[in-house]
Amino acid sequence: MNSVSLSAKPRRTRPSWWMRKALPWLHAAVDPSTADFWLQRINPTWSWQRSLARIVSISHPAQGYVSVVLRPNKHFRGFKAGQHTNLSAIIHGRRITRSYSFTQPPGADGLLHLTVRHVEGGVLSSHLCQHARVGDVLELSRPFGNMRLAADAQRHLLLAAGSGITPLAALLREWAKQPASARTAPLTLVYWARTQAELCFAAEFQALAASQPLFQFVPVLTHEANGQACAEHNQLSPELLTSLGVNTEDADVRTCGPSGFVQAVHSVCSKTRSVEAEGFTPPVVQADAQGPASVQVELRRSRKKLELSTNLSLLEALEQAGLQPKHGCRMGVCHTCVCVRHDGTTQNLHDGSLDAEMGREVRLCVSRARTDLTLDL
Ligand SMILES: Cc1cc2nc3c(=O)[nH]c(=O)nc-3n(C[C@H](O)[C@H](O)[C@H](O)COP(=O)(O)OP(=O)(O)OC[C@H]3O[C@@H](n4cnc5c(N)ncnc54)[C@H](O)[C@@H]3O)c2cc1C
Numbered sequence: 001m002n003s004v005s006l007s008a009k010p011r012r013t014r015p016s017w018w019m020r021k022a023l024p025w026l027h028a029a030v031d032p033s034t035a036d037f038w039l040q041r042i043n044p045t046w047s048w049q050r051s052l053a054r055i056v057s058i059s060h061p062a063q064g065y066v067s068v069v070l071r072p073n074k075h076f077r078g079f080k081a082g083q084h085t086n087l088s089a090i091i092h093g094r095r096i097t098r099s100y101s102f103t104q105p106p107g108a109d110g111l112l113h114l115t116v117r118h119v120e121g122g123v124l125s126s127h128l129c130q131h132a133r134v135g136d137v138l139e140l141s142r143p144f145g146n147m148r149l150a151a152d153a154q155r156h157l158l159l160a161a162g163s164g165i166t167p168l169a170a171l172l173r174e175w176a177k178q179p180a181s182a183r184t185a186p187l188t189l190v191y192w193a194r195t196q197a198e199l200c201f202a203a204e205f206q207a208l209a210a211s212q213p214l215f216q217f218v219p220v221l222t223h224e225a226n227g228q229a230c231a232e233h234n235q236l237s238p239e240l241l242t243s244l245g246v247n248t249e250d251a252d253v254r255t256c257g258p259s260g261f262v263q264a265v266h267s268v269c270s271k272t273r274s275v276e277a278e279g280f281t282p283p284v285v286q287a288d289a290q291g292p293a294s295v296q297v298e299l300r301r302s303r304k305k306l307e308l309s310t311n312l313s314l315l316e317a318l319e320q321a322g323l324q325p326k327h328g329c330r331m332g333v334c335h336t337c338v339c340v341r342h343d344g345t346t347q348n349l350h351d352g353s354l355d356a357e358m359g360r361e362v363r364l365c366v367s368r369a370r371t372d373l374t375l376d377l
């Protein structure tokens with residue numbers, strides 16, 4: 001029998017000498033957007049340097065949600081369960097970027113799984129939920145976020161509200177994939193949704209709880225009969241957790257949801273072993289009668305001077321002035337909007353702290369101006 005050996009010639013694993021010499025030169029000489037223009041005529045996911053991904057399937061894991069599975073091009077370099085990406089799409093000629101979390105841990109097929117909740121009036125979520133089609137191409141940022149399960153936990157507690165289930169689903173699925181011998185600490189998922197129909201992946205979680213004695217799944221519905229039928233009863237509180245049989249003692253808590261929910265977790269779980277949290281909604285800017293309502297902001301690189309409101313984040317104020325600063329999550333997580341503050345004082349919208357140190361980096365989305373400023377923009 002004739003056989004053909006594919007390994008007769010050793011596979012080249014490193015670029016040759018001339019490629020190593022030529023690549024930096026090529027990178028300097030090629031204009032990425034011109035290269036992308038021509039590359040995408042051949043294949044819409046080809047790009048000189050951007051991570052682009054094609055939608056390969058779409059499903060609806062719950063009412064008001066869409067799940068998309070993406071095949072990224074070679075520029076996308078992997079991620080960890082619990083991380084997020086900034087996803088961009090061109091909608092009515094404008095590039096819109098928002099953050100979404102991976103819902104599955106990395107798999108051998110290289111596919112990426114995202115689940116998006118339809119926000120009424122929301123630009124990108126409406127587009128993805130109503131108009132995304134198999135074959136559409138989206139752009140991804142580098143993955144970001146540090147939420148991981150504690151390696152030495154005695155008890156894992158995951159608290160999710162609404163679309164906050166997404167990164168926690170990836171952590172849970174990674175935990176469930178481990179060999180039984182590696183899963184020593186029990187894991188409880190408490191998951192708040194308005195109605196049963198809005199619980200994502202509920203059948204999967206229930207099946208896992210039935211087969212895996214270390215896993216406890218506790219759905220909590222706030223707008224539907226569920227033992228205790230009313231929204232007030234089912235708000236997060238120490239009493240509710242006790243009544244649901246959820247043990248918080250010595251737990252390592254991972255939580256995700258709207259910022260108000262995440263704040264409630266911090267106060268309810270102040271005595272647990274650790275709390276790592278990610279909020280999906282931006283901090284609210286409290287109007288401040290003490291300081292000036294507007295300040296002068298000099299943008300050094302673009303040589304502009306603007307009068308900006310102090311009652312908006314710097315990102316929103318710059319956008320209101322017609323600029324389009326680079327941004328991603330709009331909540332202080334991804335660091336895409338960072339720029340250097342040469343002069344002036346800014347306030348952190350998460351904790352209210354003031355910062356006047358020259359040459360410090362500032363995240364525009366979670367900072368507001370407190371005095372006249374000079375920014376490296
Ligand atoms: C780290 C991170 C991970 C995330 N992961 C996920 C995830 O996995 N799944 C998920 O579903 N979400 C996730 N989010 C939230 C997501 O990034 C978006 O915020 C969400 O999808 C809404 O985006 P949008 O473009 O649809 O809404 P936006 O257009 O940003 O609108 C948000 C809100 O503002 C209102 N609004 C918009 N324009 C106006 C206007 N002109 N006037 C008045 N109101 C207006 C909208 O009605 C809406 O209520 C995550 C967020 C972060 C920070």
Ligand code: FES
Pocket residue numbers: 326327328329330331332333334335336337338363364365366
């Ligand atoms: S946009 Fe992500 S940190 Fe500001």
